[in-house]
Amino acid sequence: MMARSRTTPDTTAPRRGTAARRGLAAVGTASALALTLAACGGSDLEEKESGSGGGKGSLVIGSAGFTESEILSELYSGVLSEAGWKTTVKKVKNRELYAPELEKGRIDVVPEYAATMAEFLNAKKNGAKAEPVASNDADETVEALRDLAEPRGLKVLEAGDAVDQNAFAVSADYAKKHDLKTLSDLGRSKERVTIAAGDECETRPFCRPGLEKTYGIDVKGIDPKGVGTSQSKQAVKDGKDQLVLTTTTDATLDQFGLVLLKDDKKLQNADNIVPVVNAKDAGDKKVADALGKLTRTLTTKDLTELNRKVDQDREKPANVAEEYLKSKGLA
Numbered sequence: 001m002m003a004r005s006r007t008t009p010d011t012t013a014p015r016r017g018t019a020a021r022r023g024l025a026a027v028g029t030a031s032a033l034a035l036t037l038a039a040c041g042g043s044d045l046e047e048k049e050s051g052s053g054g055g056k057g058s059l060v061i062g063s064a065g066f067t068e069s070e071i072l073s074e075l076y077s078g079v080l081s082e083a084g085w086k087t088t089v090k091k092v093k094n095r096e097l098y099a100p101e102l103e104k105g106r107i108d109v110v111p112e113y114a115a116t117m118a119e120f121l122n123a124k125k126n127g128a129k130a131e132p133v134a135s136n137d138a139d140e141t142v143e144a145l146r147d148l149a150e151p152r153g154l155k156v157l158e159a160g161d162a163v164d165q166n167a168f169a170v171s172a173d174y175a176k177k178h179d180l181k182t183l184s185d186l187g188r189s190k191e192r193v194t195i196a197a198g199d200e201c202e203t204r205p206f207c208r209p210g211l212e213k214t215y216g217i218d219v220k221g222i223d224p225k226g227v228g229t230s231q232s233k234q235a236v237k238d239g240k241d242q243l244v245l246t247t248t249t250d251a252t253l254d255q256f257g258l259v260l261l262k263d264d265k266k267l268q269n270a271d272n273i274v275p276v277v278n279a280k281d282a283g284d285k286k287v288a289d290a291l292g293k294l295t296r297t298l299t300t301k302d303l304t305e306l307n308r309k310v311d312q313d314r315e316k317p318a319n320v321a322e323e324y325l326k327s328k329g330l331a
Helices: 067-082 095-104 114-126 138-152 172-178 183-189 208-215 230-237 285-297 300-311 317-327
Strands: 045-050 058-064 086-092 109-113 154-156 166-171 192-197 218-224 243-247 258-261 273-278
Touching: 058 067, 058 095, 067 086, 067 109, 067 285, 067 300, 067 317, 086 095, 095 114, 095 273, 109 114, 114 138, 114 273, 138 154, 138 273, 166 172, 166 230, 172 183, 172 258, 183 208, 183 258, 192 230, 208 218, 230 243, 230 258, 273 285, 300 317
Parallel strands: 058 086, 058 109, 192 218, 192 243
Antiparallel strands: 045 086, 109 273, 154 273, 166 243, 166 258
């Protein structure tokens, strides 16, 4: 979540603890893509060893400083350690810093978000105003990412069903009163809504303009309290606002009595979780096989629960990851 970075944070892209620190492609265009992971604190590069020795050499896993990235990096470390590598997790402040490290082989593996990474590389190659290559189709987005990654010495592995993308929530009472389960339902209700979000929601194609065009939602205005922040959620809980921009893995919605409305017309881009590796140092089949077992197991619901344990219950990412891998027979 996490407030998520996906070096200019895009305030329409949430990252509660996670949401707001990852940087979303949510906001959609290549220009929104200077998206990166915002720091959670600490130095730009921070290393820690984890896992066992094994006999297959060493791998460095990159982690951006927000909850979800830390959890994913520990999950990657755990399955790779189980497969025989000595693993080190290196915390890096943002994508602008860790992407060059990945290309140079100083970092071997990073957990990524398909649409966000595709547009990040698209902007690097074609400029900030490049025509977007990501879409709501996960397969097409991953293929676009591979086309951009391979010339840079990177390999994009199998993407999973777990996805962390922009999402919109209402209070459970409001949903019940107006019989809302999807964003289409909200459009048909003809209710006027104020959206608690970043102020860029006013112009971003996957926020106000997209809600109006795709769903016919009557947006009265934007309440600029931030994306997925406690203040935004509280405003919806209190009825001051009706809709909040957050993310699909926001683990704190229950605390505020909020529920997500399904993006049934697929307005948002496909930000599926996908491992990206340095092709020379970590591109062999054994790495792909080890990470693939995790990728095929992890769900959006799982990831939300893992975020909750860290952000709400204050458990450590490494402990949460270890417990999850054991529960799934992956460690």
